[in-house]
Amino acid sequence: MSEPVAASPEAAFKQQHPEKFSQYIKRHWTVFAVAYFGYVCAYLVRNNFKLTSETLRLENGWSLTQVGLILTGFTISYGIGKFVMGIVVDRVSLRKAFAGALGGSALVCILMGMVNQVWIMFGLMLLLGTIQGVLSPGSQSMIANWFPNRTRGAAIAVWNTSQNLGGALLPLMVGGIMGSSMSNRVQYSFWIPAAIVLVLSFVFWKFGGDRPEEEGLPTLREIYGKTGVPMAEVRPEGTAWQLMVKYVFTNRLIVTIGLINAILYFLRFGVLNWMPAFLGSEMGFTESQYTMAFSVLEWIAIPGSFFFAWVAVKLPNKQSLVGGIGLLILGVMVYAYHVNTNYTMLLIISGIMGALIYGPQLIINILTLNFVPLEASGTAVGFVGLFGYIVGELAANLVMPILAEHMSWSVAFMFLASTSIVAALLYFSLAKQEKTVVQA
Structure with missing residues (x-):
């Protein structure tokens, strides 16, 4: 007679702790939704200057070189910020860091709509890039902590489309605003997306995901064993x-x-x-x-x-x-x-x-x-x-x-x-x- 096949760690955990497993399943989809739509929001307050730069250049008499300098400020600060903030993210609350960075990005975006000086705009772009450096490692760390090996890749792959969705939505918003008859159209191209993100950042603060063990739930290792x-x-x-x-x-x-x-x-x-x-x-x-x-x-x-x-x-x-x-x-x-x-x-x-x-x-x-x-x-x-x-x-x-x-x-x-x-x-x-x- 053949020996019975041992239950997988997942099946065993589900049988022994059905309520905890059910809580984990529901929670990990909520965490994914926050990571995905939160990163869509990141793009709504990231490229506002890029999309309005030519109008701002003509209105303020800036040169192409000055516009390029401002854009380069974000590239450098975001690259460095992504690394430095990635280190920070490993040591703080994922939920608070992610939602806080979104709210901070929105506030900086609002300030950018009030500026007509090159060096002030350059400084704000440096600040924006640094704050936004939290968002990619923060959202990916949420997914890494809530999705096991067999589904983590798919979750990250779907999450990756958030940058395309956010990158496509902002031009539509800015194009609609710039094509409207309202006054201060350039300013509203910063303020309206920023206001939306600022409100949503409070939602993400409430529902975003920390590590499972910090929420009183089992870790991936406890549920799935070595495949977790x-x-x-x-x-x-x-x-x-x-x-x-x-x-x-x-x-x-x-x-x-x-x-x-x-x-x-x-x-x-x-x-x-x-x-x-x-x-x-x-x-x-x-x-x-x-x-x-x-x-x-x-x-x-x-x-x-x-x-x-x-x-x-x-x-x-x-x-x-x-x-x-x-x-x-x-x-x-x-x-x-x-x-x-x-x-x-x-x-x-x-x-x-x-x-x-x-x-x-x-x-x-x-x-x-x-x-x-x-x-x-x-x-x-x-x-x-x-x-x-x-x-x-x-x-x-x-x-x-x-x-x-x-x-x-x-x-x-x-x-x-x-x-x-x-x-x-x-x-x-x-x-x-x-x-x-x-x-x-």
């Missing part, structure tokens, strides 16, 4: 600094993910930021045509991300292979993009690029959380994000025009495509270790 959290056998010990050094700064896997993230940001902004100059001046497309291509890239990224979310469910510990394959195809699409002269093909290629930029980028978020203990999750997210903004986006703003002006656009985009291949190879180098640390 990555590196299930690891019990982190030491000071906060020692944990950061061991699991983040000297962790080959996290450093590799950081490099991939830098390349992905280079690819993302290398395409997006230079669409008007390349498609308009170089390739002869009209403003409405390249604006539509920009929009298609962002919108198709949403169903593309959902596709990668579905793959994450099917292959929870093979995300590095999925990301690598996606980036190999992206390299081909970047090459096709730079030689294409047909408008219909431009829209198709732009949509595919959107899916293949944001899809592998969400895998970055999944792998970052999978390669560190929960105690270092916020720090790891911030560290990887630092690579994206300080290395990747700045490189896109500087390297692409240098290559285009001193060589050619063809050289610039061939270089961009080649970095996609390099990132794919870096992804593949993580495959073996991923299977080891993530028990699905």
Whole structure:
């Protein structure tokens, strides 16, 4: 007679503690909703200046260089802030940090609507970037603490679409305000989104998620055993600094993910930021045509991300292979993009690029959380994000025009495509270790 199959840790816990398990299930969906819609709100008070910058420039007599300086202030402070605040997030209440940062961002956004001096606006952008640095590691840490291995990747993948939704909603709001007959339209482009976010920040303060054990609920390890959290056998010990050094700064896997993230940001902004100059001046497309291509890239990224979310469910510990394959195809699409002269093909290629930029980028978020203990999750997210903004986006703003002006656009985009291949190879180098640390 064969021996009975032992119940899984999840089944055993559910049988022994049905009420606690039911509470956890209900609560973890609430936490996800806060993490998702809270990050949508982050974008409603992030790009207001970018969308109104030309009107502000003309009204106040600012130069293009001054506008660029203000925008760079956010890029630098957000990159550094994401890292520093990621460290903070690991040591404070996730709920309070996340909701507080949203409220703080809204207040800064309101102040920005009252400013017409370059250096004051620059200072506010520095402050905004620092405060917003809490939001990505804070929301991802919520998910990491409430979702087990088999569903964490899918949850992060769906969460990743919040940036596309928020990024798409703000232009619609600002466009509606700027196209209205109300006075002080530029100011209201800051004030109305900020007022909405400020009110919602109180809702998120009430319903946001702290770590389960801080809410009197069982941890993922208690419910799911070794399939609950990555590196299930690891019990982190030491000071906060020692944990950061061991699991983040000297962790080959996290450093590799950081490099991939830098390349992905280079690819993302290398395409997006230079669409008007390349498609308009170089390739002869009209403003409405390249604006539509920009929009298609962002919108198709949403169903593309959902596709990668579905793959994450099917292959929870093979995300590095999925990301690598996606980036190999992206390299081909970047090459096709730079030689294409047909408008219909431009829209198709732009949509595919959107899916293949944001899809592998969400895998970055999944792998970052999978390669560190929960105690270092916020720090790891911030560290990887630092690579994206300080290395990747700045490189896109500087390297692409240098290559285009001193060589050619063809050289610039061939270089961009080649970095996609390099990132794919870096992804593949993580495959073996991923299977080891993530028990699905």
